[in-house]
Every structure is written in C-alpha cells, then in structure tokens.
Amino acid sequence: MRIALFATCIVDAMYPETAKSTVKILERLGHEVIFPKAQACCGQMHMNSGYMPEALPVVENHINAFDTEDYDVAVAPSGSCVASVKHQHPYLAERLGKPELKDRAVAVGKRTYELSQLLVDVLGITNAAEQLGSYFPQTITYHPSCHGMRSLKLGDRQLDLLKTVGGITVNELPEADQCCGFGGTFAIKNSDVSSAMLEDKMKNICSTGASACAGGDASCLMHIGGGLSRTGAKPKTLHLADILASTMEETVSL
Amino acid sequence: MTQVFLGMPAGGQGNLFETEPFPKAAHRELGNTQMRKNLRHATHTIRDKRLNVVGELPDWEELRDAGSAIKNLTMANLEERLEEFEKNFTARGGVVHWARDAAEANKIVTELVKATGSNEVVKVKSMATQEIGLNEHLETEGIEAFETDLAELIVQLGNDKPSHILVPAIHKNRTEVRDIFLKEMPVVDPNLTDEPAKLAEAARKHLRKKFLAAKVAISGANFALADTGTLGVVESEGNGRMCLTLPETLITVMGIEKVLPHWEDIEVFMQLLPRSSTGERMNPYTSLWTGVSEDDGPQNVHIVLLDNGRTRALADRFGRTALNCIRCSACMNVCPVYERTGGHAYGSTYPGPIGAILSPLLTGIEVEENGSLPYASSLCGACYDACPVKINIPEILVHLRGDDVDANRDKHKIPTQMDLLMKGGSWALGKGKNIGLLEKALPLGRLVSGKDKKIKKLPGIAAGWTASRDIPAPPSKSFRDWWSDEKESK
Numbered sequence: 001m002r003i004a005l006f007a008t009c010i011v012d013a014m015y016p017e018t019a020k021s022t023v024k025i026l027e028r029l030g031h032e033v034i035f036p037k038a039q040a041c042c043g044q045m046h047m048n049s050g051y052m053p054e055a056l057p058v059v060e061n062h063i064n065a066f067d068t069e070d071y072d073v074a075v076a077p078s079g080s081c082v083a084s085v086k087h088q089h090p091y092l093a094e095r096l097g098k099p100e101l102k103d104r105a106v107a108v109g110k111r112t113y114e115l116s117q118l119l120v121d122v123l124g125i126t127n128a129a130e131q132l133g134s135y136f137p138q139t140i141t142y143h144p145s146c147h148g149m150r151s152l153k154l155g156d157r158q159l160d161l162l163k164t165v166g167g168i169t170v171n172e173l174p175e176a177d178q179c180c181g182f183g184g185t186f187a188i189k190n191s192d193v194s195s196a197m198l199e200d201k202m203k204n205i206c207s208t209g210a211s212a213c214a215g216g217d218a219s220c221l222m223h224i225g226g227g228l229s230r231t232g233a234k235p236k237t238l239h240l241a242d243i244l245a246s247t248m249e250e251t252v253s254l
Numbered sequence: 255m256t257q258v259f260l261g262m263p264a265g266g267q268g269n270l271f272e273t274e275p276f277p278k279a280a281h282r283e284l285g286n287t288q289m290r291k292n293l294r295h296a297t298h299t300i301r302d303k304r305l306n307v308v309g310e311l312p313d314w315e316e317l318r319d320a321g322s323a324i325k326n327l328t329m330a331n332l333e334e335r336l337e338e339f340e341k342n343f344t345a346r347g348g349v350v351h352w353a354r355d356a357a358e359a360n361k362i363v364t365e366l367v368k369a370t371g372s373n374e375v376v377k378v379k380s381m382a383t384q385e386i387g388l389n390e391h392l393e394t395e396g397i398e399a400f401e402t403d404l405a406e407l408i409v410q411l412g413n414d415k416p417s418h419i420l421v422p423a424i425h426k427n428r429t430e431v432r433d434i435f436l437k438e439m440p441v442v443d444p445n446l447t448d449e450p451a452k453l454a455e456a457a458r459k460h461l462r463k464k465f466l467a468a469k470v471a472i473s474g475a476n477f478a479l480a481d482t483g484t485l486g487v488v489e490s491e492g493n494g495r496m497c498l499t500l501p502e503t504l505i506t507v508m509g510i511e512k513v514l515p516h517w518e519d520i521e522v523f524m525q526l527l528p529r530s531s532t533g534e535r536m537n538p539y540t541s542l543w544t545g546v547s548e549d550d551g552p553q554n555v556h557i558v559l560l561d562n563g564r565t566r567a568l569a570d571r572f573g574r575t576a577l578n579c580i581r582c583s584a585c586m587n588v589c590p591v592y593e594r595t596g597g598h599a600y601g602s603t604y605p606g607p608i609g610a611i612l613s614p615l616l617t618g619i620e621v622e623e624n625g626s627l628p629y630a631s632s633l634c635g636a637c638y639d640a641c642p643v644k645i646n647i648p649e650i651l652v653h654l655r656g657d658d659v660d661a662n663r664d665k666h667k668i669p670t671q672m673d674l675l676m677k678g679g680s681w682a683l684g685k686g687k688n689i690g691l692l693e694k695a696l697p698l699g700r701l702v703s704g705k706d707k708k709i710k711k712l713p714g715i716a717a718g719w720t721a722s723r724d725i726p727a728p729p730s731k732s733f734r735d736w737w738s739d740e741k742e743s744k
Contacts, residue, residue: 047652
C-alpha cells in the first residue's frame with residue numbers, strides 16, 4: 001500500500017522521532033510511505049480557539065495537500081489531529097459557506113486514519129512483537145487521549161498493541177479515561193483548572209510505578225511530560241509509535 | 255400563526271450570565287478545598303451509579319438515538335407542537351400564558367398569585383423559575399416563596415446559590431447542612447446531629463406545615479405532551495407531589511423547548527432521564543396532570559410558556575440542539591472542569607458543559623458577560639458521551655468560540671496576544687513551505703532552554719503554560735528536513 005504520512009505540526013517540529021518511528025513501522029510491514037510536503041497542520045489550534053477565518057487557510061492547505069490520488073490511505077500519529085480532519089474540517093467548511101470544500105474535506109477525512117486504527121483495522125496487526133518486531137523492556141502505563149478515545153472511538157486498539165510488545169510490562173492507569181487537562185489553548189486560557197487536572201493525572205501515573213507513560217498524542221504527552229518534568233517525577237512520556245518502532249536491535253531508551 | 259422576524263430573536267434575561275470571567279471565578283473556587291472534596295466524592299459516586307444502570311440496558315444507544323430524534327423533530331416543528339399543546343391544555347380547563355422573557359414571566363406569575371389573595375407560595379424545584387429569578391422577584395412584590403426540595407431548601411435557608419441543576423447543594427456536606435438548619439430554621443431541635451435521617455426529619459417537619467397551609471404552588475415541568483395537553487414532573491422526594499396536589503392554584507413555568515409530541519414519547523424519556531440524572535432505574539415520584547379534574551387537586555391550573563432566548567437559540571443552526579437538553583445533569587457529573595470548579599464558577603443558573611453552551615446561546619454570545627463560558631472546557635468530550643439525547647457539546651463549544659471571536663473582532667483597537675498568535679499561526683501553518691521555513695529556526699529554541707534542555711519560563715499568555723509545565727528543548731532538525739535529507743536525497 002502507498003501510505004501518505006500526515007506528520008502533524010507538533011510532531012514535525014517538536015517530536016520528529018515519532019514521525020520517523022511511524023515511517024519505520026509501516027516500511028517494516030512492506031508499505032511505501034510518502035510525505036506530501038505541502039502539508040502543515042490540521043488547524044485545530046485555530047478552530048478550538050475560535051479563530052475560524054484564520055483556520056481556513058490552514059484547513060484548505062491540508063485538504064489541498066491530501067486531496068490527491070497519489071496514495072491509498074493517510075495516517076497520522078495522533079487521534080486528535082485525525083479527529084479534527086474527520087469532524088472539524090467539514091464543520092468549518094459548512095460554517096464558512098464552502099460546500100465544495102466540505103465535500104473534499106469529507107473525502108479526505110474518510111481516507112485518513114489514526115496510527116492504531118490503520119495498524120489494527122486495515123493492516124490486521126494483532127501482535128506487535130510478532131508482526132512488527134516490537135521490543136521494549138520497560139514497565140509502562142498508558143493514557144488514552146480524549147479525542148482518540150471519544151471522537152474516533154479507538155477503544156482498546158492502542159492499549160492492545162502496547163500489551164503485545166516484546167519485553168514490556170503494562171500497568172493499568174487509575175482513572176485513565178480522565179482528561180489530562182491539555183485542551184490546546186485551554187491550558188493557557190484556563191491554566192489553573194488545566195493544572196489541577198494535570199496534577200491528578202500525574203498522581204495516577206506515578207502511582208503505577210511505571211517508568212514511562214505511553215500515549216497516542218504528542219500534544220497530551222507534551223503536557224503530561226512537561227508537568228512530570230517540572231515536578232521532578234521519575235516517569236517519562238513516550239509516544240505509542242516510538243514503542244512500536246523499538247526493536248531488540250534498536251531499542252529506544254527513555 | 256404568522257410571524258415576521260426583524261433580525262435576531264431577543265436574547266434571554268435573568269440568571270443566565272457569568273458574574274465574572276470563568277478563569278477568575280475558577281481560580282477562586284479551586285482554592286475551596288472542602289468544596290472540591292465534596293464535589294469529587296459526589297460526582298464520582300453518581301458517575302458509577304449512572305454507568306451501572308446504563309450498562310443494564312442493551313438498547314441504551316438506540317434509546318439515546320430515539321431521544322435525540324424525537325427532540326430534533328419537535329424542534330423542527332416547535333410552533334405547531336406548542337399550539338397543539340395550548341389547544342389541548344385549554345380544552346381540559348388549564349390556562350396558557352405566553353412569556354417572551356424573564357420579566358414578562360415574572361409579571362404573569364406575580365399577577366396570578368396576587369389574584370388568589372395569598373402572599374405565600376410553595377415551590378417544586380424548577381430550573382425555569384431559577385433562570386428568571388422568580389423567587390427574588392416575588393420577594394420584591396411582597397410574596398414569600400418556599401422551596402420544598404430538600405437541597406433547594408438548604409440553598410434557600412443558607413442564602414446561597416445552587417451549584418448543580420439536580421443536586422443544588424452538592425457543594426455542601428452534611429455537617430454544613432446541619433449548621434444551616436440550626437441557624438436558619440424557625441423551629442428546630444437544638445441537638446440536631448448531622449445524620450442524614452435526622453436532617454431529613456428536620457426538613458420534613460419544617461415543610462409539612464407549609465404544604466398544608468399553602469394556597470398556591472409553583473412548579474416547573476420536565477415535559478409537556480402536545481397531543482394530550484399533559485404536564486409532567488419527575489422527582490425523588492414527594493415534595494413535588496404535595497405541591498402539585500394540595501394547593502388550590504397551581505402555576506407551572508416551563509421553557510417552550512420542553513414540549514414533546516406524543517404521550518408515547520414518555521416511554522423513551524422515562525428510561526433516559528432517571529438513569530442519566532440520579533443513576534436510578536426509576537425515580538420515586540412521577541406526577542402527570544392534564545388540566546383540571548373536578549373536585550380533585552388544584553382547581554386553577556396555569557402554565558406560563560417561557561421563551562427567554564429559546565427562539566434565539568433555535569435560530570442557531572449549529573447550536574440549536576442544546577435546546578434538546580432534558581436537564582439530567584449527566585454532563586456536569588462527568589465533566590473534569592465542573593468537578594474541580596463547582597457550579598458557582600459558571601455564574602448562570604445552568605453550570606457545567608451544558609451551561610457553557612446553553613447560557614450564551616440563550617443570551618447571545620455577543621453579550622460580553624458570557625464570552626468566557628465556551629472556553630471553560632478542555633473539549634475532552636465526556637459530556638457528549640454521557641448526554642442521553644446526544645448533544646454534541648464539544649462541537650457547539652467550538653462553534654460558540656468562533657462566534658465569540660467574531661463578535662469581538664471590531665472591539666479591540668490593538669490586537670490581543672491571542673489575535674497575534676492566531677494570525678501569525680494562520681500564515682505559518684497555512685503552507686508547508688512556511689512551517690518549513692520557521693522550522694529552520696528550531697535550533698534557536700535550544701538556546702533559550704537551560705542546560706537540562708527544558709524551557710521553564712515563557713512570557714505573555716504562554717506564562718500560563720510554564721506556570722506548571724516545562725517545554726522540552728526543540729530538536730535540532732524537523733521531521734520535514736530529515737525527510738528531505740534522508741529520504742529524498744537518496
């Protein structure tokens with residue numbers, strides 16, 4: 001399959017390893033990965049902050065970059081950005097009175113998958129160690145990010161993949177379904193409430209005794225990791241893609 | 255009925271506004287550790303109860319779909335349903351009054367009470383009358399209103415404000431309740447303990463006299479059935495049943511969105527509502543009344559149909575489903591923001607996720623006082639999952655943020671930091687080559703980070719982030735550049 005990578009802006013600029021890991025996993029399975037260079041961002045930050053006309057060039061750019069016949073499916077290592085592509089892009093087009101853009105947005109959304117969705121639903125991965133060679137000899141816990149869990153209804157796809165990684169121990173995170181408090185500019189506009197939510201998330205992560213908290217969204221992980229770093233707590237944060245890409249030969253270190 | 259709309263329908267008035275910007279109110283409420291403890295305990299208990307009873311129903315999702323569909327259909331033909339209800343309610347001896355806004359509704363109710371010669375009324379818990387500030391208005395007219403729901407009684411005696419639409423005293427624990435009773439009840443056992451049964455007994459003794467003496471009762475309604483002209487109240491304590499049956503005059507104030515087309519529709523909503531609100535299969539008391547029954551129950555039966563911004567909300571094509579709300583409160587019970595700030599932080603009668611959309615939809619977002627409510631959410635979506643009529647609250651929150659930003663565009667002469675960030679971001683993220691250009695500067699970010707490769711303090715609005723979180727030093731090369739170097743050059 002020819003798979004277009006939507007790296008997402010945060011991974012492109014801040015966590016390039018996660019995009020490289022995504023490429024590695026897919027190439028290991030024998031697929032061809034392309035990176036449409038016109039891509040930039042899903043525009044979620046603008047839309048969630050209420051800046052709709054400002055979001056339009058960003059959304060149009062994404063649709064132009066991915067509305068091509070050049071690939072079979074698109075994938076992003078983010079539940080949140082994929083949810084935005086699938087649900088928010090059509091909304092924005094409708095709000096701003098652009099029916100043609102809406103149709104194209106829906107078409108792009110249909111072909112766009114979150115990483116675990118693609119791996120499990122399309123590529124039939126049920127055992128990461130056996131099928132991807134994933135190996136990560138650490139004790140981790142897992143935070144299911146809200147948009148993946150609720151907007152995309154990912155269920156246990158990410159967790160099930162993690163559990164089948166070689167050498168791994170996965171400790172259950174108490175109150176896992178509770179938001180970490182990130183919410184984009186919510187963390188700035190309502191910083192106090194956001195911090196209170198983060199505090200509880202960190203307490204729960206630390207209670208698991210894990211050396212890392214895994215997740216499927218770099219933005220939430222940056223939020224949680226930023227808090228853990230500030231408090232000097234031991235656990236790190238790590239993206240699902242980086243754990244799946246880790247192998248016996250090239251083991252990712254924390 | 256012909257109607258000519260001149261511009262937007264009028265916005266709602268009354269207790270629908272923020273009292274201060276949400277972040278400021280939240281900051282203060284977060285410091286109230288006793289309240290946070292009470293709230294955490296209460297919301298988590300009710301969450302578990304709800305999940306248990308919802309899990310029992312194999313067709314829960316279909317019920318939600320049915321609830322949502324009935325509501326959408328009703329809203330699409332609201333005029334017809336209301337007129338049908340008016341016809342049937344009137345035919346059975348009831349009197350229908352129409353109120354454009356809070357002031358008109360208050361005036362109608364006051365006149366009806368005064369016509370009875372009474373200067374006291376007993377009340378069944380009602381959101382609509384809180385929304386319009388009826389008790390406060392009646393007081394200025396020399397009429398005393400007695401709340402008879404236990405939690406509303408606690409709030410009223412304590413000169414407090416409700417903080418939750420279903421359990422209005424959720425922010426108080428039982429010791430605090432006992433102290434209020436001891437201080438405020440005219441006749442009370444001075445040795446009253448904080449045992450729930452003793453507290454309930456004290457309330458019962460206090461209220462019983464009111465029920466037996468009252469000539470007038472005021473209620474809200476959970477639904478009105480258009481095809482029969484029936485009204486319904488769903489409650490737990492039996493105080494509602496007392497109010498609805500004992501007095502001579504019964505006045506109901508109900509938002510126009512509460513009408514349902516058919517008697518049979520109760521089937522769906524009586525499964526959805528108790529499970530979603532108190533986490534029970536069935537609530538203890540459901541009272542239905544259709545006009546006047548000769549020699550039985552109230553002989554003067556009135557309903558005030560309240561608009562107060564509902565027509566306005568209905569005109570918003572993305573926001574109108576907020577009117578489908580059945581006031582179950584499931585959204586606030588699962589909301590991580592509400593759990594930490596409590597209901598008072600929202601200012602309006604309607605707190606939590608539904609309040610954050612309903613209040614500005616009723617008043618209009620351009621009313622400055624409600625501008626911060628749609629931002630009072632991390633958009634985690636727990637509310638949407640819990641909503642029995644599937645209101646997509648996160649999507650409406652985002653939609654209203656858009657309206658808020660648009661409404662404020664012309665107000666600032668100097669752009670805010672957020673305006674600048676978003677305008678800059680629109681350029682930077684609007685083209686692959688623009689973000690690529692900026693990413694060339696990533697190594698600069700490594701200069702502002704310390705030896706530990708962390709950025710710990712940022713200026714301006716970003717200081718909210720670094721107040722409790724570090725940012726890692728950026729990588730020396732973006733993925734985009736890595737791809738060009740490693741993948742394309744080979």
